[in-house]
Amino acid sequence: EPEVTQTPSHQVTQMGQEVILRCVPISNHLYFYWYRQILGQKVEFLVSFYNNEISEKSEIFDDQFSVERPDGSNFTLKIRSTKLEDSAMYFCASSAKAVANTGELFFGEGSRLTVL
């Protein structure tokens, strides 16, 4: 069964360092997402990406964050200068259709980011 894969599974970094989280969405999916989940809390939307551009972003997704689809398979989330409050599980997801058109999201297993 096709799945979304994420690397690394866990990253520990020092405050102020740049971090890149990588995702390989399901191959025939067109819509890509990043979510984050602080331990024990809700799944928070960060950004969605379609047709090689950001289609929507949340208030959390400020200038410190960026996304890229550098080739036909990878989808990356970059945090330029990490803060302690960026510590969370980051989930990548993809869907074949837009959520407004009943697209269901397929999530990866997540990348746990710990900022010290």
Added chain:
Amino acid sequence: GQQVMQIPQYQHVQEGEDFTTYCNSSTTLSNIQWYKQRPGGHPVFLIQLVKSGEVKKQKRLTFQFGEAKKNSSLHITATQTTDVGTYFCATNSNSGYALNFGKGTSLLVTP
């Protein structure tokens, strides 16, 4: 954007008891999706409801979408320990490019 509220936040049941979680919105929703997240896992899609008054069943799970499309529920009959996890409802943003999750209901089932 469209937002949903979920209650209860936590539920602890004995195995075999029923469980219900509710998802409410102040605005009419175009659709609602339900996801399950096992402890330490990632959200997994369960079902989508689109039509007013829709009821769907998956084995012991029954999903309902209210007539006014402002609320939804997930009911589990005769819970099992495998039902442990957090159940999230989610709905799309006004733009249709984001899925906004409720805070979830964490279910604990003790044998």
